[in-house]
Amino acid sequence: MTYSVGLTAVLVLLWLTLSGQYTLSGDYPLVIGFGVLSVVATVALTARMRILDRETVPILPALPLAMYWIWLGREILAANLAVVKLVMKPEIDVEPRLVRVPAEQRSGLGHAVFANSITLTPGTVTIDVEEDGFLIHALDTSFTDPAGFAEMGARSDLASDGKRKVL
Amino acid sequence: MSGAEIWHHLLFAISVASMSAGLVFVLAGAIGVIRLPDFYTRMHAAGVTDTLGAELVILGLILQAGDWQTMAKLALVGLLLFLTSPTATHAVANAAHRAGHKPDLAHFKPSHPRDLADEEGKA
Numbered sequence: 471m472t473y474s475v476g477l478t479a480v481l482v483l484l485w486l487t488l489s490g491q492y493t494l495s496g497d498y499p500l501v502i503g504f505g506v507l508s509v510v511a512t513v514a515l516t517a518r519m520r521i522l523d524r525e526t527v528p529i530l531p532a533l534p535l536a537m538y539w540i541w542l543g544r545e546i547l548a549a550n551l552a553v554v555k556l557v558m559k560p561e562i563d564v565e566p567r568l569v570r571v572p573a574e575q576r577s578g579l580g581h582a583v584f585a586n587s588i589t590l591t592p593g594t595v596t597i598d599v600e601e602d603g604f605l606i607h608a609l610d611t612s613f614t615d616p617a618g619f620a621e622m623g624a625r626s627d628l629a630s631d632g633k634r635k636v637l
Numbered sequence: 638m639s640g641a642e643i644w645h646h647l648l649f650a651i652s653v654a655s656m657s658a659g660l661v662f663v664l665a666g667a668i669g670v671i672r673l674p675d676f677y678t679r680m681h682a683a684g685v686t687d688t689l690g691a692e693l694v695i696l697g698l699i700l701q702a703g704d705w706q707t708m709a710k711l712a713l714v715g716l717l718l719f720l721t722s723p724t725a726t727h728a729v730a731n732a733a734h735r736a737g738h739k740p741d742l743a744h745f746k747p748s749h750p751r752d753l754a755d756e757e758g759k760a
Contacts, residue, residue, distance in 0.1 A: 487709045550662065550689040557669035557682055566678050566742050589723035589730075592684035595677070596727055597734045607730065607740055609673075609681040 473522045474513055476529035481509045525579050528630075538583075538629035545622070546591055549613070553592040556610060564610045571619045572603040575627040584626040588619070652700035659693030666690055675741035676733055680726060687722040691715075 485505045516522050528535060556564055571588070575581050585596045585604055593613040598605040608614045638646075662685055669682025695715040702708045 487706060487713075490706050546688050550685050553669070553681055553685050554662065554665040557665055557672060557685075562672055562674065564673070564678060566675075566740055568740060568742060585727070586720075586723040589727050590684075590688060590719070592688060593681050595680055595684070595730045597677075597730045605734075607677045607680075609678055 473524070473527040473529070474517060477516065477522065477527045478509060478513050480527075480529075481512055485509060528579075534629040538625055541625060542587055542590070542622075545587075549591045549593050552612065553609060567608045567611055567614050568597070569606050569608060569614050570600070570603050571606050571616075571623070574623060575630070577627075577630060579630040580627045583630050584623050587622055587626055591622075648700050652697045654697075655693050655700065656697030659690050659695075659697060662686070662693065663690035676738060677730065677740040680730060684722075684726060687718070687726070691718050691722075 482505075485508070489501065489505060516526065524530065556562075573581050573584055575584055581599075585599065588594050588596045588604065588606060593609045595607050596604045597607050606614075606619075666682050666684075666686030669685065670679045673679045673682055692715055695711055695718075699708050699711045699715075702711060
């Protein structure tokens with residue numbers, strides 16, 4: 471119930487933002503009618519597919535996720551500067567590494583957030599998902615600090631602590 | 638000059654600074670793609686273009702947009718890039734890995750029991 475109401479609210483806001491229609495005069499009833507129809511159809515189809523849950527509608531973990539993104543933004547900025555510094559050196563001097571990083575997140579969403587965060591940070595890319603962790607390619611040994619990965623993993627777990635629950 | 642005008646010029650200056658910084662990062666990413674030695678390392682340089690370069694250009698555009706609706710749409714574009722670029726990067730990296738493309742590594746560390754077992758299996 472929370473999820474269908476939340477999804478409806480987000481879709482209405484998205485539709486109003488993208489269309490810019492929020493008065494009821496002139497031709498607008500027809501346009502608003504299409505908007506209402508598309509929102510209702512989307513929510514009905516999502517409910518029928520039984521995928522209305524914490525993962526598809528991350529309303530409840532929205533605040534932790536936003537806090538995580540702010541932290542991740544700083545990490546990405548630092549990693550970008552490090553990669554640009556390596557690339558712009560007169561002599562390319564890198565030692566690429568393949569490393570395995572344990573993934574101890576409690577939920578599938580946590581694993582996905584962690585793997586995507588690693589890939590989003592320049593200098594490290596998740597290459598493969600194994601049963602107990604990720605295989606990661608790093609541009610240089612300076613990007614393979616296990617403590618950094620552990621902190622990112624713990625933070626992505628906190629930002630998405632929910633278990634997948636089907637209504 | 639009135640306060641509103643000063644505010645307008647200030648926003649314009651910040652916007653131009655942000656877009657120029659974004660272009661510097663896009664250029665650095667392109668140079669990296671050319672200079673780095675192999676497929677996997679080049680992918681990291683392309684990541685600079687995807688993240689900081691694109692987001693700084695979008696931030697500059699948001700500051701110049703004027704009305705909130707355009708701002709919101711640009712912010713949605715930025716969010717979409719933020720969420721989809723790692724997926725695309727991972728898809729390319731994973732495809733190369735599964736096709737058996739070996740990364741160019743100076744040293745292979747730390748060696749994992751599973752890799753040792755693989756090598757023994759091959760030998």
